[in-house]
Amino acid sequence: MSLETDFPRLQQSGFIEISPRDKTYNCIAFAVGRKDAWWQAFPAPGYYWPPFVPNDESVDALTRLFETLGYAVCPDGKYESEYDKVAIYATGSEYTHAALQVREDWWASKLGKSIDIQHRLDALEGGIYGQVARFLKRPKPR
């Protein structure tokens, strides 16, 4: 993975590196608060994918995963202090990535096997992750 070529808007938009490369967890695990496993809907056996969630790479399957964690689809990524929000990136109908909102205009992402960063939402668009296709939110735990 090359940040410059895979995410052409990232350098100009600016980002903060939060932790170094790590092959043991990916964006989906990171977005659900786990750093102990690689969560991936994949036809190959061996990876983790929650039971009762369709095991395919569709945006709808990933939406269902977040719904099982209390999220519901919402219209946008506007910051709402009382909600956690996630953004699903996709190319066509297949999900490519999920990012977690951390504060107004800033999101956190684990980039595949690479680093995890904080960034603006559109900084990861226009490259291998495609475009943001869906937002979900849930009330923050009290």
Place this chain on the structure above:
Amino acid sequence: MDPAYQQIIGMGPAVLPLLLDELAREPDHWFWALWAITGSDPVPSESRGKVGEMAQAWLKWGQEHGYLAEKHVA
């Protein structure tokens, strides 16, 4: 899928010792290739997604099937 990764899968069982040696050296995401070549799924349910444990399961499989020396298995 990365074309280089596809090429590795296309090499078939001959590449298994190399993949398993690489996995022993540094656990990485060779699992798709290993599954595609062998059709096997040695990763127990409790280890799914845990890269180190997935690697160990494949190394044990490699040893049992004669693709890997015993020294690699923890």
